[in-house]
Amino acid sequence: MTDLLAPANEAPTQLTSANPADWPVAPGWQPLVDEFFGGPVGQKLLAFLQSRMDADASIFPPRPLRALELTPPDAVRVVILGQDPYHGRGQAEGLAFSVAPGVRLPPSLQNIFKEMQRDLGVPFPPFPNPGGSLVKWAQNGVLLLNTCLTVEEGQAASHAGKGWELLTDAVIRHVAEGDRPVVFMLWGSHAQSKRAFIPQGRGHLVLTSNHPSPLSALRPPVPFIGNGHFGHARAFRERNQG
Numbered sequence: 001m002t003d004l005l006a007p008a009n010e011a012p013t014q015l016t017s018a019n020p021a022d023w024p025v026a027p028g029w030q031p032l033v034d035e036f037f038g039g040p041v042g043q044k045l046l047a048f049l050q051s052r053m054d055a056d057a058s059i060f061p062p063r064p065l066r067a068l069e070l071t072p073p074d075a076v077r078v079v080i081l082g083q084d085p086y087h088g089r090g091q092a093e094g095l096a097f098s099v100a101p102g103v104r105l106p107p108s109l110q111n112i113f114k115e116m117q118r119d120l121g122v123p124f125p126p127f128p129n130p131g132g133s134l135v136k137w138a139q140n141g142v143l144l145l146n147t148c149l150t151v152e153e154g155q156a157a158s159h160a161g162k163g164w165e166l167l168t169d170a171v172i173r174h175v176a177e178g179d180r181p182v183v184f185m186l187w188g189s190h191a192q193s194k195r196a197f198i199p200q201g202r203g204h205l206v207l208t209s210n211h212p213s214p215l216s217a218l219r220p221p222v223p224f225i226g227n228g229h230f231g232h233a234r235a236f237r238e239r240n241q242g
Contacts, residue, residue, distance in 0.1 A: 026072035045163030058153035066094025070138035077141035102128035
């Protein structure tokens, strides 16, 4: 439990509370979040998190709902879905694909920046600040949502199926059923399994390709590198300003 002994001015690198009152979200998300944690699945998830903390498990990130904190529902213009947080200490910061400033860029994030450079001519962000941190994206309408919002150190997908998916599915539905056209970037089969939540006829742009992971980024059927998603999203947003 090293974080509990850390100096007060240092931000924790792991979860220190299983009380959702300690995880701020934008006001527009609060009713949906309260409904989830007030229900049986949410209650069971909180009990699971508390039990793992009591067993001295290191759980990341320290603020699981940060995507909902930084991107209010009425600000969402683009949705990028991830799977679960990075499982190395100091990496995950509560936003899909994003890492804290100064952290070495994970391969998938390198490929995201590589495709942006190819597609839009945008250079890689300066390192170490912001480096791989996508906080500014989140503050500018990009909902960077993992479908599972916590993970244990060194154990990928260790909290998958524990209940988070009910909340994140509700978030996806909330955005998809809104009145404003939104871009959904669904990379890989896991993200594409959520396509059923996006109704047709509402003007949304749904972009699909392989995942940016090096295992799939250059492979068929739709390689991530060369997918042109960022250019498509920019053109769509310019057509749907407001």
